[in-house]
Amino acid sequence: MSKSFLTHLECPKCGKTYDPSQVQTVCTCGSPLLARYDLKKLGASVTKKDLAGRRTDMWRYREFLPVASEENIVSLGEGMTPILKTEGLGAALGLDNLYIKDEGLNPTGTFKARGASAGVSMAKQLGVKEVSMPTAGNAGGAWSSYGAKAGLETYIVMPEDAPDLAKKECYLAGAHTYLVKGLISDAGKIVGRAAKRYGFFDASTLKEPYRIEGKKTMGLEIAEQFGWEVPDVVLYPTGGGVGLIGIWKALEELEAIGWIGSKRPRMVSVQAEGCSPIVKAFNEGKKESVFFDGAQTLAGGVRVPKALGDFLVLDGVYKSGGTAVAVTDAEIVECLGITARTEGMYICPEGAAAVAATRKLYRDGWIKKNEKVVILNTGTGLKYPDIVAPRLPVLEVGGDIIVPEMAAGQ
Amino acid sequence: MSKSFLTHLECPKCGKTYDPSQVQTVCTCGSPLLARYDLKKLGASVTKKDLAGRRTDMWRYREFLPVASEENIVSLGEGMTPILKTEGLGAALGLDNLYIKDEGLNPTGTFKARGASAGVSMAKQLGVKEVSMPTAGNAGGAWSSYGAKAGLETYIVMPEDAPDLAKKECYLAGAHTYLVKGLISDAGKIVGRAAKRYGFFDASTLKEPYRIEGKKTMGLEIAEQFGWEVPDVVLYPTGGGVGLIGIWKALEELEAIGWIGSKRPRMVSVQAEGCSPIVKAFNEGKKESVFFDGAQTLAGGVRVPKALGDFLVLDGVYKSGGTAVAVTDAEIVECLGITARTEGMYICPEGAAAVAATRKLYRDGWIKKNEKVVILNTGTGLKYPDIVAPRLPVLEVGGDIIVPEMAAGQ
Numbered sequence: 146m147s148k149s150f151l152t153h154l155e156c157p158k159c160g161k162t163y164d165p166s167q168v169q170t171v172c173t174c175g176s177p178l179l180a181r182y183d184l185k186k187l188g189a190s191v192t193k194k195d196l197a198g199r200r201t202d203m204w205r206y207r208e209f210l211p212v213a214s215e216e217n218i219v220s221l222g223e224g225m226t227p228i229l230k231t232e233g234l235g236a237a238l239g240l241d242n243l244y245i246k247d248e249g250l251n252p253t254g255t256f257k258a259r260g261a262s263a264g265v266s267m268a269k270q271l272g273v274k275e276v277s278m279p280t281a282g283n284a285g286g287a288w289s290s291y292g293a294k295a296g297l298e299t300y301i302v303m304p305e306d307a308p309d310l311a312k313k314e315c316y317l318a319g320a321h322t323y324l325v326k327g328l329i330s331d332a333g334k335i336v337g338r339a340a341k342r343y344g345f346f347d348a349s350t351l352k353e354p355y356r357i358e359g360k361k362t363m364g365l366e367i368a369e370q371f372g373w374e375v376p377d378v379v380l381y382p383t384g385g386g387v388g389l390i391g392i393w394k395a396l397e398e399l400e401a402i403g404w405i406g407s408k409r410p411r412m413v414s415v416q417a418e419g420c421s422p423i424v425k426a427f428n429e430g431k432k433e434s435v436f437f438d439g440a441q442t443l444a445g446g447v448r449v450p451k452a453l454g455d456f457l458v459l460d461g462v463y464k465s466g467g468t469a470v471a472v473t474d475a476e477i478v479e480c481l482g483i484t485a486r487t488e489g490m491y492i493c494p495e496g497a498a499a500v501a502a503t504r505k506l507y508r509d510g511w512i513k514k515n516e517k518v519v520i521l522n523t524g525t526g527l528k529y530p531d532i533v534a535p536r537l538p539v540l541e542v543g544g545d546i547i548v549p550e551m552a553a554g555q
Numbered sequence: 556m557s558k559s560f561l562t563h564l565e566c567p568k569c570g571k572t573y574d575p576s577q578v579q580t581v582c583t584c585g586s587p588l589l590a591r592y593d594l595k596k597l598g599a600s601v602t603k604k605d606l607a608g609r610r611t612d613m614w615r616y617r618e619f620l621p622v623a624s625e626e627n628i629v630s631l632g633e634g635m636t637p638i639l640k641t642e643g644l645g646a647a648l649g650l651d652n653l654y655i656k657d658e659g660l661n662p663t664g665t666f667k668a669r670g671a672s673a674g675v676s677m678a679k680q681l682g683v684k685e686v687s688m689p690t691a692g693n694a695g696g697a698w699s700s701y702g703a704k705a706g707l708e709t710y711i712v713m714p715e716d717a718p719d720l721a722k723k724e725c726y727l728a729g730a731h732t733y734l735v736k737g738l739i740s741d742a743g744k745i746v747g748r749a750a751k752r753y754g755f756f757d758a759s760t761l762k763e764p765y766r767i768e769g770k771k772t773m774g775l776e777i778a779e780q781f782g783w784e785v786p787d788v789v790l791y792p793t794g795g796g797v798g799l800i801g802i803w804k805a806l807e808e809l810e811a812i813g814w815i816g817s818k819r820p821r822m823v824s825v826q827a828e829g830c831s832p833i834v835k836a837f838n839e840g841k842k843e844s845v846f847f848d849g850a851q852t853l854a855g856g857v858r859v860p861k862a863l864g865d866f867l868v869l870d871g872v873y874k875s876g877g878t879a880v881a882v883t884d885a886e887i888v889e890c891l892g893i894t895a896r897t898e899g900m901y902i903c904p905e906g907a908a909a910v911a912a913t914r915k916l917y918r919d920g921w922i923k924k925n926e927k928v929v930i931l932n933t934g935t936g937l938k939y940p941d942i943v944a945p946r947l948p949v950l951e952v953g954g955d956i957i958v959p960e961m962a963a964g965q
Contacts, residue, residue: 198607201635221899222637222660225611229632233704250632250660253901254937277956290899294643300956305949310937316945317895317936327952339956485727489631489700491663526727527664527720527937535726539715542737546687546710546749 150187151211154178154354157457165211168271170352177351177454179394180211180358188402196369201225203259203362209398210263211358217270219295221252223262224362228370228519233487238504242517244376245490246367249525253287253314255446255493256360256388256523261287263359264348269295277345278353279303279332281384281445282311283524288348289320300345302332308445310528328440330450350385351453357391364395367519368405377516379410380502382495382523383423383469384449386458389414393461410519412467414458415502417442417474422451423458427469432456443474443532444494446523468511476501481532494529496522560597561621564588564764567867575621578681580762587761587864589804590621590768598812606779611635613669613772619808620673621768627680629705631662633672634772638780638929643897648914652927654786656777657900659935663697663724665856665903666770666798666933671697673769674758679705687755688763689713689742691794691855692721693934698758699730710755712742718855720938738850740860760795761863767801774805777929778815787926789820790912792905792933793833793879794859796868799824803871820929822877824868825905825912827852827884832861833868837879842866853884853942854904856933878921886911891942904939906932 154163156172157179163169171177191208199205203224212218228246235243248256265288268276277300278288285301292299299320303311304327315322325332333349340347351357368375375396381389389412399405414423419442422434436451452458462469481497484490492500499520506512526532540546564573566582567589573579581587601618609615613634622628638656645653658666675698678686687710688698695711702709709730713721714737725732735742743759750757761767778785785806791799799822809815824833829852832844846861862868872879891907894900902910909930916922936942950956 201611202637220637220639222639222657225635227612227630227632229630233706247632247662250662252657252660252899254664254935290895290901293896293899296643300958302950302956310940312947313940313943313945314901314937316947317892317901317943318899319896321956321958322945322947323956324947324949325952325954326949331952335950335954335956339958342955343958343961482727485700486703486729489662489703489728491700491724491727525664525937527724527935530720530723530940533723533727535723535732537722537726537732537734539734539736540712540745542735542741544735544745545752546712546731546733546745548710548731548749548753551753 149211149213150182150208151180152183153181155181168273168346169354170347178354180354184398184401193373193404203262203359206362206365209361209365211355212266212270217266219266219269219291220262221258221290221294223251223258225366226250228367231488234484234500237483237487239507239514240518241515244519245522246363246519247490248521248523249493253283253290254525254528255283255287256363257284257287259359259362260284260356260387261291264288264353264356265291265295265297267355268297268346273346274298275300275345276348277336277340278348279329279336281329281448282307283446283528286311286314289315289318292320293318300339302335304328304332308528328450329448350387357387357394360388360391361395363388363521364392365399367392368396368399373405375405375408376410376519378413378512378518380413380415380499380520382444382447382498382521383414383416383458384447384452386423386452386454388521388523389461390454390457409465412461412465413502413506414462414469415499416469416471417444417447417477417498418471419474420448420450421471423455424469424471426455426459427462432459444477444498446493446495447498470502470505472498472501472505478532480504481526490522491526492522493524493526494532495524496520559621559623560592560618561590562593563591565591578683578756579764580757588764590764594808594811603783603814613672613769616772616775619771619775621765622676622680627676629676629679629701630672631668631700631704633661633668635776636660638777641898644894644910647893647897649917649924650928651925654929655900655932656773656929658931658933659903663693663700664935664938665693665697666773667694667697669769669772670694670766670797671701671769674698674763674766675701675705675707677765678707678756683756684708685710685755686758687746687750688758689739689746691739691858692717693856693938694760696721696724699725699728702730703728710749712745714738714742718938738860760797767797767804770798770801771805773798773931774802775809777802778806778809783815785815785818786820786929788823788922788928790823790825790909790930792854792857792908792931793824793826793868794857794862796833796862796864798931798933799871800864800867819875822871822875823912823916824872824879825909826879826881827854827857827887827908828881829884830858830860831881833865834879834881836865836869837872842869854887854908856905857908880912880915882908882911882915888942890914891936900932901936902932903934903936904942905934906930
């Protein structure tokens with residue numbers, strides 16, 4: 146495999162550039178850094194048709210990714226998740242062209258696998274040995290898993306009330322796993338001090354510049370899977386916001402090489418009412434968000450009171466003519482059930498938040514009946530086993546199913 | 556899409572044939588039925604190269620599948636799971652060319668999705684409205700999910716101690732879900748009576764002839780993903796055995812159309828010592844197994860005391876020069892941990908049983924160091940949250956990670 150087309154890292158706030166052959170974190174101005182490529186050479190090196198016969202994971206887009214040599218790719222088969230036409234759910238909501246991209250089919254069960262695959266591959270390439278990070282749970286599970294495959298030592302700190310399965314993922318993969326009696330922001334401070342004290346690489350969201358490149362592949366796939374015609378609306382549940390930023394970045398790069406035109410989907414940032422800093426900033430027409438006090442929602446993935454990349458999320462939303470919407474936990478649980486009954490999809494609460502937001506925006510007239518709408522379900526519901534607790538009938542051995550409304554022998 | 560190349564259903568025991576345009580279950584002799592195709596026409600209608608640009612799920616092999624029209628396909632994106640080269644695990648076990656095919660990346664988290672996709676699609680095509688089935692858990696979750704998407708009513712009966720997440724999958728998808736104070740065989744009797752009483756279609760393993768066609772796609776993928784050169788050994792955790800039967804059937808069909816030669820992988824049927832009817836039959840040189848009394852293992856998917864397709868499993872194992880191996884629950888838990896630490900893969904206990912069997916067969920000299928070996932991990936470990944229960948350190952807000960063995964500032 147040829148060298149990557151990566152040329153430098155760039156600060157989207159102040160324009161300062163950084164050398165990608167060195168370990169980098171954030172700009173001296175505090176902003177996250179974005180990977181920049183020689184898009185001219187990139188565009189000349191690959192065609193849409195070339196993709197057809199390639200591996201069916203996100204590394205099919207290797208020219209768009211920062212890893213220089215195949216041997217540094219740390220992959221568990223992430224990406225190329227299906228985009229499913231959800232006719233039953235569409236009918237329930239009133240929409241004719243509703244789709245869900247199911248990120249639950251990734252390794253570790255969430256879209257975090259994409260970021261971890263890109264980030265850990267680059268850590269391997271750059272010779273990093275120890276990585277530490279705060280997490281709401283799923284990113285920690287992903288980085289622990291990819292870290293194990295790459296032979297890295299990982300140090301993970303997450304809230305004590307993070308999902309049990311994420312804790313077990315980290316533990317099983319051999320990560321040094323700590324809980325904190327607080328929020329992800331408290332975990333972040335602990336990681337920051339440990340990174341300084343022990344010389345760990347701090348892979349906090351957007352302090353590490355490459356996970357966004359992994360998540361960008363969601364945007365590449367949306368374009369390829371729809372035959373290089375982007376949909377009208379994309380709804381993304383927003384915690385750290387890297388997924389939304391990544392999709393936006395992918396579409397900009399695809400336009401730059403001429404694979405798509407200037408049309409963009411209207412990007413919708415979806416949050417929970419109990420933690421909606423982006424929605425608040427959007428409603429006030431602000432470019433950045435303010436730390437959201439008392440964050441509380443069952444959708445742990447969007448319980449991020451202040452995202453480092455908030456200004457990039459808002460930028461994508463504004464530029465695309467999009468919007469930002471908050472939904473209640475009750476709506477989340479309701480829409481999780483509706484999606485399961487109509488589509489057989491056991492989605493995560495964050496994905497269910499995006500379903501609820503779709504319903505709301507259609508009722509408000511912001512989404513039209515015939516528009517092509519894509520909901521990102523960011524993970525599998527299997528990682529949230531406590532959302533429902535059914536009491537099921539228990540039969541004795543030799544017992545029988547009785548269906549009152551059905552006559553026997555029909 | 557053109558009509559399917561399906562011609563008839565055939566009894567592999569007595570040779571009797573059945574009309575696939577009607578709902579069929581088992582042969583009058585009691586044997587499961589196998590789908591047969593016009594392989595000549597099939598082979599003439601598609602080339603290996605045609606596959607390259609196709610959808611990245613199991614329906615890329617539509618010519619090999621029984622569904623006649625595209626509109627009857629009920630898909631959640633199942634199949635085309637990755638085959639990962641597991642160098643870390645290989646090194647731990649002593650093997651140079653070890654691979655895991657990760658079926659955990661399917662919808663509903665297990666390979667059961669393939670069978671449900673094919674079976675529910677055919678049920679839809681044949682006009683079936685109500686489906687009932689016994690399950691150890693995961694097949695029920697899959698059939699409930701695909702049934703919901705297809706608009707079927709599903710009636711599921713599973714042991715009271717089936718995994719919680721499988722119960723929740725069924726319940727959330729709107730299935731009529733019952734528990735029984737017994738084994739899957741007890742659930743099967745309840746389903747049999749209900750099917751008779753209410754006219755439900757009984758979709759018990761191998762009483763329904765099409766799920767095997769879905770699982771067959773694992774074999775098609777193994778061949779395609781290895782560039783149409785089959786590996787030396789395939790290890791399959793065996794409960795009902797449909798996966799192993801399906802892989803074997805796929806390879807026979809591929810040889811018939813000339814896509815592979817006569818080489819076959821040695822097929823290894825893996826069971827748990829607490830429930831190993833196939834292993835017992837193999838060791839005694841028998842063609843069929845005997846009901847295994849007092850079945851007990853934490854690997855619920857292989858806790859099947861007597862499989863309807865046991866003779867087909869044994870046939871594949873004998874013909875391929877394979878073997879059958881039982882491992883202990885302790886070995887399963889140990890190998891689950893080794894796989895997570897070396898590969899970052901959180902596999903299911905059934906997959907871990909196959910890892911343990913690989914280790915055993917290598918130590919016994921039955922598998923050679925350089926052989927190309929493929930382990931089927933049949934599902935994600937996320938569905939088995941009770942396998943480990945780590946006690947993790949809890950920090951106060953403002954607390955610190957202390958790494959005793961590391962000096963600060965290194």
